[in-house]
Amino acid sequence: AQxxxxxxxxxxxxxxxxxxxxxxxxxxxxxxxxxYVQYPxxxxxxxxxxxxxxxxxxxxxxxxAEFKKSETSFxxxxxxxxxxxxAEYFCAVSEAGSARxxxxxxxxxxxxxx
Amino acid sequence: GAGVSQxxxxxxxxxxxxxxxRCDPISGHTALYWYRQSLGQGLEFLxxxxxxxxxxxxxxxxxxxxxxxxxxxxSTLTIQRTQQEDSAVYLCASRLSGSNQPxxxxxxxxxxxx
Numbered sequence: 001a002q003x004x005x006x007x008x009x010x011x012x013x014x015x016x017x018x019x020x021x022x023x024x025x026x027x028x029x030x031x032x033x034x035x036y037v038q039y040p041x042x043x044x045x046x047x048x049x050x051x052x053x054x055x056x057x058x059x060x061x062x063x064x065a066e067f068k069k070s071e072t073s074f075x076x077x078x079x080x081x082x083x084x085x086x087a088e089y090f091c092a093v094s095e096a097g098s099a100r101x102x103x104x105x106x107x108x109x110x111x112x113x114x
Numbered sequence: 115g116a117g118v119s120q121x122x123x124x125x126x127x128x129x130x131x132x133x134x135x136r137c138d139p140i141s142g143h144t145a146l147y148w149y150r151q152s153l154g155q156g157l158e159f160l161x162x163x164x165x166x167x168x169x170x171x172x173x174x175x176x177x178x179x180x181x182x183x184x185x186x187x188x189s190t191l192t193i194q195r196t197q198q199e200d201s202a203v204y205l206c207a208s209r210l211s212g213s214n215q216p217x218x219x220x221x222x223x224x225x226x227x228x
Contacts, residue, residue, distance in 0.1 A: 032213070032214060034216060036219075041221070041224075042221050042222075043118070043120075043205055043219035043220050043221040043222050044205070044207075044219040045219070046216045046217075046218070049214075049216050051214040052214070090157065094213070095213075096213070096214075097213055098213055100162070100170070101147055101149075101159035101162055101170075101173070102147075102157075102159070102217060103159075104156060104157040105156075106156045107156065107157075
Protein backbone atom coordinates (compact mmCIF):
# COMPACT_ATOMS: atom_id res chain seq x y z
CA ALA A 1 0.00 0.00 0.00
CA GLN A 2 1.13 3.53 -0.70
CA UNK A 3 0.26 6.91 0.71
CA UNK A 4 1.34 10.51 0.27
CA UNK A 5 1.29 13.28 2.85
CA UNK A 6 1.58 16.90 1.83
CA UNK A 7 2.25 19.12 4.83
CA UNK A 8 0.36 22.38 4.61
CA UNK A 9 -2.81 22.58 2.58
CA UNK A 10 -2.13 26.27 2.02
CA UNK A 11 1.26 27.96 1.61
CA UNK A 12 1.81 31.69 1.04
CA UNK A 13 5.07 33.23 -0.12
CA UNK A 14 6.07 36.66 -1.32
CA UNK A 15 7.03 37.17 -4.94
CA UNK A 16 10.74 36.46 -5.27
CA UNK A 17 10.90 34.33 -2.14
CA UNK A 18 11.80 30.64 -1.91
CA UNK A 19 9.01 28.17 -2.54
CA UNK A 20 9.10 24.93 -0.51
CA UNK A 21 6.25 22.45 -0.75
CA UNK A 22 6.61 19.34 1.37
CA UNK A 23 5.81 15.78 0.36
CA UNK A 24 6.39 12.59 2.30
CA UNK A 25 5.44 9.19 1.01
CA UNK A 26 4.96 5.70 2.32
CA UNK A 27 5.64 2.75 0.04
CA UNK A 28 6.49 -0.89 0.61
CA UNK A 29 8.32 -1.01 -2.73
CA UNK A 30 10.63 1.44 -4.49
CA UNK A 31 8.56 4.39 -5.61
CA UNK A 32 8.22 6.52 -8.66
CA UNK A 33 7.45 10.07 -7.56
CA UNK A 34 5.77 12.93 -9.38
CA UNK A 35 4.76 16.53 -8.85
CA TYR A 36 1.81 17.94 -10.78
CA VAL A 37 0.41 21.47 -10.87
CA GLN A 38 -3.25 22.35 -11.40
CA TYR A 39 -4.47 25.77 -12.47
CA PRO A 40 -8.15 26.68 -12.02
CA UNK A 41 -10.50 24.74 -14.28
CA UNK A 42 -7.66 22.80 -15.83
CA UNK A 43 -6.27 19.31 -15.55
CA UNK A 44 -3.00 18.33 -13.94
CA UNK A 45 0.25 19.30 -15.63
CA UNK A 46 3.43 17.34 -14.92
CA UNK A 47 6.14 19.44 -13.28
CA UNK A 48 8.77 16.75 -12.76
CA UNK A 49 9.28 13.08 -11.98
CA UNK A 50 11.73 10.79 -10.25
CA UNK A 51 12.02 7.21 -11.41
CA UNK A 52 15.67 6.16 -11.20
CA UNK A 53 19.09 7.76 -11.32
CA UNK A 54 19.90 11.22 -10.05
CA UNK A 55 17.95 12.05 -6.93
CA UNK A 56 17.79 15.78 -7.68
CA UNK A 57 15.41 16.27 -10.57
CA UNK A 58 14.68 19.45 -12.42
CA UNK A 59 11.34 20.26 -13.93
CA UNK A 60 9.55 22.94 -15.82
CA UNK A 61 9.12 26.54 -14.71
CA UNK A 62 12.27 26.49 -12.56
CA UNK A 63 11.02 23.87 -10.10
CA UNK A 64 13.12 21.04 -8.75
CA ALA A 65 12.72 18.25 -6.21
CA GLU A 66 15.05 15.92 -4.36
CA PHE A 67 14.29 12.30 -3.61
CA LYS A 68 15.56 11.44 -0.12
CA LYS A 69 15.02 7.77 0.55
CA SER A 70 16.17 7.95 4.17
CA GLU A 71 13.58 10.63 4.87
CA THR A 72 10.92 9.22 2.50
CA SER A 73 10.56 12.73 1.15
CA PHE A 74 10.25 14.41 -2.22
CA UNK A 75 9.97 18.12 -1.45
CA UNK A 76 9.39 20.62 -4.26
CA UNK A 77 11.38 23.86 -4.37
CA UNK A 78 11.80 26.94 -6.50
CA UNK A 79 14.37 29.63 -5.63
CA UNK A 80 12.23 32.62 -6.54
CA UNK A 81 8.43 32.63 -6.67
CA UNK A 82 6.57 34.30 -9.49
CA UNK A 83 2.97 35.42 -9.48
CA UNK A 84 2.22 32.87 -12.18
CA UNK A 85 3.21 30.06 -9.79
CA UNK A 86 -0.01 30.50 -7.84
CA ALA A 87 -1.85 27.20 -8.26
CA GLU A 88 -2.50 23.90 -6.53
CA TYR A 89 0.32 21.38 -6.38
CA PHE A 90 -0.04 17.64 -6.02
CA CYS A 91 2.59 15.09 -5.09
CA ALA A 92 1.96 11.55 -6.33
CA VAL A 93 3.54 8.12 -5.98
CA SER A 94 3.36 4.90 -7.94
CA GLU A 95 5.12 1.59 -7.59
CA ALA A 96 8.38 1.27 -9.49
CA GLY A 97 8.02 -1.29 -12.24
CA SER A 98 4.25 -1.31 -11.99
CA ALA A 99 1.76 0.29 -14.34
CA ARG A 100 -0.69 0.85 -11.53
CA UNK A 101 -2.44 4.10 -10.80
CA UNK A 102 -0.99 7.12 -9.06
CA UNK A 103 -1.73 7.75 -5.41
CA UNK A 104 -2.05 11.47 -4.79
CA UNK A 105 -1.51 13.69 -1.81
CA UNK A 106 -4.28 16.04 -0.78
CA UNK A 107 -2.67 19.00 -2.52
CA UNK A 108 -1.11 22.30 -1.48
CA UNK A 109 -2.59 25.60 -2.62
CA UNK A 110 0.24 28.05 -3.26
CA UNK A 111 -0.49 31.76 -2.99
CA UNK A 112 2.10 34.28 -4.18
CA UNK A 113 1.85 37.70 -2.58
CA UNK A 114 2.99 40.83 -4.42
CA GLY B 115 0.75 17.96 -30.31
CA ALA B 116 -2.78 17.25 -29.16
CA GLY B 117 -3.22 16.41 -25.52
CA VAL B 118 -5.85 14.33 -23.74
CA SER B 119 -9.29 15.57 -24.75
CA GLN B 120 -12.36 15.21 -22.54
CA UNK B 121 -15.96 16.00 -23.32
CA UNK B 122 -18.16 17.57 -22.28
CA UNK B 123 -16.23 20.07 -20.20
CA UNK B 124 -19.28 20.65 -18.04
CA UNK B 125 -22.36 18.52 -17.47
CA UNK B 126 -25.38 19.36 -15.35
CA UNK B 127 -28.02 16.69 -14.91
CA UNK B 128 -30.83 15.69 -12.61
CA UNK B 129 -30.51 13.08 -9.94
CA UNK B 130 -31.39 9.65 -11.27
CA UNK B 131 -30.29 10.29 -14.86
CA UNK B 132 -27.49 8.43 -16.60
CA UNK B 133 -24.43 10.30 -17.89
CA UNK B 134 -21.61 9.44 -20.27
CA UNK B 135 -18.21 11.11 -20.13
CA ARG B 136 -15.77 10.77 -22.99
CA CYS B 137 -11.97 10.69 -23.11
CA ASP B 138 -9.73 10.82 -26.18
CA PRO B 139 -6.20 9.89 -25.12
CA ILE B 140 -3.00 11.05 -26.72
CA SER B 141 -2.33 9.08 -29.89
CA GLY B 142 -0.07 6.11 -29.24
CA HIS B 143 -0.71 6.02 -25.50
CA THR B 144 -1.59 2.49 -24.50
CA ALA B 145 -2.59 3.11 -20.90
CA LEU B 146 -5.67 5.12 -19.87
CA TYR B 147 -6.86 6.06 -16.40
CA TRP B 148 -9.96 7.68 -14.93
CA TYR B 149 -9.80 9.64 -11.68
CA ARG B 150 -12.39 11.58 -9.71
CA GLN B 151 -11.56 14.85 -7.99
CA SER B 152 -13.91 16.11 -5.31
CA LEU B 153 -13.60 18.55 -2.42
CA GLY B 154 -13.91 16.04 0.33
CA GLN B 155 -12.03 13.13 -1.21
CA GLY B 156 -9.22 14.66 -3.24
CA LEU B 157 -8.04 12.72 -6.28
CA GLU B 158 -9.33 9.15 -6.39
CA PHE B 159 -8.46 6.42 -8.87
CA LEU B 160 -11.45 4.86 -10.61
CA UNK B 161 -10.34 2.53 -13.42
CA UNK B 162 -7.30 1.67 -15.54
CA UNK B 163 -7.01 0.26 -19.08
CA UNK B 164 -3.81 -1.16 -20.55
CA UNK B 165 -3.86 -2.35 -24.14
CA UNK B 166 -6.07 -5.39 -24.59
CA UNK B 167 -5.80 -6.54 -20.98
CA UNK B 168 -8.79 -6.71 -18.68
CA UNK B 169 -9.26 -3.32 -17.01
CA UNK B 170 -8.44 -2.73 -13.35
CA UNK B 171 -11.81 -1.69 -11.93
CA UNK B 172 -10.73 -1.72 -8.31
CA UNK B 173 -11.41 1.99 -7.77
CA UNK B 174 -15.00 2.13 -9.01
CA UNK B 175 -17.13 3.23 -6.04
CA UNK B 176 -20.29 1.29 -6.94
CA UNK B 177 -21.86 -0.82 -9.66
CA UNK B 178 -23.48 2.33 -11.03
CA UNK B 179 -20.09 3.20 -12.48
CA UNK B 180 -18.71 1.48 -15.57
CA UNK B 181 -16.23 2.28 -18.30
CA UNK B 182 -15.18 0.91 -21.62
CA UNK B 183 -12.38 1.57 -24.05
CA UNK B 184 -13.07 0.87 -27.69
CA UNK B 185 -10.35 -0.03 -30.13
CA UNK B 186 -7.68 0.73 -27.60
CA UNK B 187 -8.33 4.45 -27.93
CA UNK B 188 -11.42 6.39 -26.87
CA SER B 189 -12.89 5.64 -23.45
CA THR B 190 -16.34 6.32 -22.05
CA LEU B 191 -17.15 6.48 -18.34
CA THR B 192 -20.82 5.88 -17.61
CA ILE B 193 -22.60 6.68 -14.38
CA GLN B 194 -26.09 5.25 -14.05
CA ARG B 195 -28.83 6.60 -11.80
CA THR B 196 -26.69 9.55 -10.74
CA GLN B 197 -26.67 10.67 -7.11
CA GLN B 198 -25.72 14.06 -5.69
CA GLU B 199 -22.52 12.59 -4.24
CA ASP B 200 -21.40 11.86 -7.81
CA SER B 201 -20.86 15.59 -8.33
CA ALA B 202 -17.14 16.03 -8.97
CA VAL B 203 -14.56 16.65 -11.67
CA TYR B 204 -13.77 13.50 -13.61
CA LEU B 205 -10.23 13.45 -14.98
CA CYS B 206 -8.83 11.18 -17.66
CA ALA B 207 -5.11 10.50 -18.11
CA SER B 208 -3.11 8.53 -20.64
CA ARG B 209 0.44 7.25 -20.73
CA LEU B 210 2.91 5.60 -23.05
CA SER B 211 3.77 1.98 -22.30
CA GLY B 212 6.45 1.70 -19.67
CA SER B 213 5.75 2.10 -15.99
CA ASN B 214 8.20 4.99 -15.67
CA GLN B 215 6.27 7.09 -18.15
CA PRO B 216 4.24 9.94 -16.64
CA UNK B 217 0.50 10.24 -16.96
CA UNK B 218 -0.83 13.15 -19.02
CA UNK B 219 -4.16 14.58 -17.92
CA UNK B 220 -7.09 16.12 -19.72
CA UNK B 221 -8.89 19.20 -18.39
CA UNK B 222 -11.67 17.08 -16.93
CA UNK B 223 -15.45 17.03 -17.00
CA UNK B 224 -17.16 18.96 -14.22
CA UNK B 225 -20.28 16.98 -13.33
CA UNK B 226 -23.05 18.60 -11.29
CA UNK B 227 -26.02 16.57 -10.10
CA UNK B 228 -29.07 18.64 -9.17
